[in-house]
Amino acid sequence: MALIVQKYGGTSVGNVDRIKNVAQRVAKFKMLGHQVVVVLSAMSGETNKLIELAKSIQKIPDPREMDVLVSTGEQVTISLLSMALKDLGLKAKSYTGSQVRILTDDSFTKARIVSIDEARIRADLDSGHVVVVAGFQGVDEQGNITTLGRGGSDTTGVALAAALKADECQIYTDVDGVYTTDPRIVPEARRLKSITFEEMLEMASLGSKVLQIRSVEFAGKYKVKLRVLSSFEEGGDGTLITFEDDEIMEQAIISGIAFNRDEAKITVTGVPDKPGIAYQILGPVADANIDVDMIIQNVGADGTTDFTFTVHRNEFTKALDILKSAQSQIGAREVSGDDKIAKVSVVGVGMRSHVGIARSMFKALAEDGINIQMISTSEIKISVVIDEKYLELAVRVLHKAFNLDQEPA
Template sequence: MGLIVQKYGGTSVADAQRIQAVAHRIAQRYQQGDQLVVVVSAMGNTTDRLIQLAYQVSPEPEARELDLLLSTGEVVSCTLLAMALRAIGVPAVALTGAQAGIGTDARYGRARILRVDPSRILSHLREGKVAVVAGFQGITEEMDITTLGRGGSDTTAVALAAALKAQRCEIYTDVEGIYTADPRVVPEARKLERISYEEMLELASQGARVMHNRAVELGWVYKVPIYVASSFTEAPGTLICLQEGESMEQRNKVVGIAHDTDVGRITIRGVPDRPGIAAAIFTPLAEAGISVDTIVQNASVERLTDLTFTVAKADLRKAVEMVRHVAQEIGAKEVLWDDVMAKVSIVGSGMQSVPGYAATMFRALYQAGINIELITTSEIRITCLIDASRVEEAVRALHRAFQLEEG
């Protein structure tokens, strides 16, 4: 028994029948004596439908109004779930993000959580109620509603778990946990019993969709254990936690393959090689809220170099426009871009200190006839940029090469 924060995704609460099924799951835990805070996403494809409606009435909806509109999806889910719980005898109260004490900055569409005041939730828990919270949203100091962007409900749940000092945060979705690769791409992918925050953060950042990287990062900072499981079955899930006491041999294994097709590539050719140029290119992108991922700069030839980086496809057009302006200012030769690339990554703690991982990865891709456009690394990750049409083949080849189906 303890204080548990649960989160149910859109597929878990997609219709009235699913909401009632979730209510019965919650009731079982409530009857076992747990104090429960439940965060919910919008039902099914509600958010996409609301976005379509907004663009039907306006060619360019204001960001503030769009956030207020989108926040209603989660409000519908949390109120319906609270009603379903009460109908089966479980005392429950529905709360918006603002009522739950989630304060954010004013970056509409991708707001960051600045603070969480859990006092109202704690009051309801002391009264013996289940607190059902609308995920994906918060409120600014000016009392405007904001949304947190992709994976926002995961982030809401982990932030609440941290503020409430919960025993753990449980993320319920339509998959049974974290796998060594996407099981839709690699049918023999193996479910992991547990994984470290560091490894999960790399997998999430490189395309694994089960957990959002912001939520994993929050869990890591505040040491909140995160349990990922399916709301459709009783199968055991995967625990994301601190990994202590393992031998070096265990920690030096590749734990998973991630892939991401949401990749736009921008190359600036003939960039003058002098101090301040990189800042001139990337500062405007940062100020516009555009996240830059893979960055590769070629060796300078006659004081000129080529600079390549990637962004999300949704940001590509805006980023290209900004970069073209900067390129003219700094005297670069030209700006090239495309959206036909994808990333494939291997992730595992300690890879940098053990030889052979890069060679195995590159050999597997070569034997599959897949060309590598760019390579980037971190201490626990190697990422290759490849043709998007070959990415699933690449994932299967790497899964076989590292024998991940064998454990």
């Protein structure tokens, strides 16, 4: 008998039939003798609908009231799933974040979990109940309703699994696992049996939106066994997220190819090469609350330097305007930008112990005439920025170059 936390996303509970399907799946695990805690998101589209409603009342909705509003989304699904479970003859009980007491800080709309009181859940499990918990939400010290921000239901699932010392946290989603890359671009893309937390973090932050990043960090910190599964297909094993110190089932050098079309780059050229210049350039950008991703600086020959960084494409114009206003103060020759770029990354913990990955990557891209505009590396990934029109080609080329369509030896 195991204790399993299962988290189902918005599409998995998007209508009455799907909620009944989730109940059937939960019932199967229960019949096998497992204890099951279910964490749910709101029905897909519901949270956005509520946000739109709020904006039609107050242009920038009050954060405290926003959380009161959007937290109703999961309250609806937990009650409906509990009814569906009872309809199958199971004992079931729903809890809002506040009822469990998922204590968070008071940062409305982006709260962080401080602690979880697992006593009530434990008692219900011991008396044979399926416990159905609202994801994404909690309560602060003052009893105000809080939410964890977008995708926070994954975090709730992992945090509950950690608090309950669950045997496994299963994240059900509309994909059946983590792939070597997006199968819509590379049909040969292969589902990974396992992936390390570090790789998953890189894959997630680079745009493989299978899991919310914070939940992966959480799982890593509390050593929660995390598995990504499809809520629509039966019988698959999904992808297990492993720790590097676990026995690793497949030891590939490269696990996958991630990519991101949401970035734009800004280049400041002919800047006097003196201390403090990076701060002078990025200071005003940070003051405007714009997140910067890649940053590259090259020393030039004539005592000046070129500085390039990427931002989210939505903030491209704003960032460009800021730097153009600051241009003369910085003493730059030119400020230019390009929002027709894409970032492609190879990710793999194997890089740590293997040399020549970067060379193989650059060679493969060069052979197909793909020009590299920026390069950035970390311990387990190499990212390049290229013209966005080459994105699909680059992903296919790299997937093939690293033999990702084949199971590792």
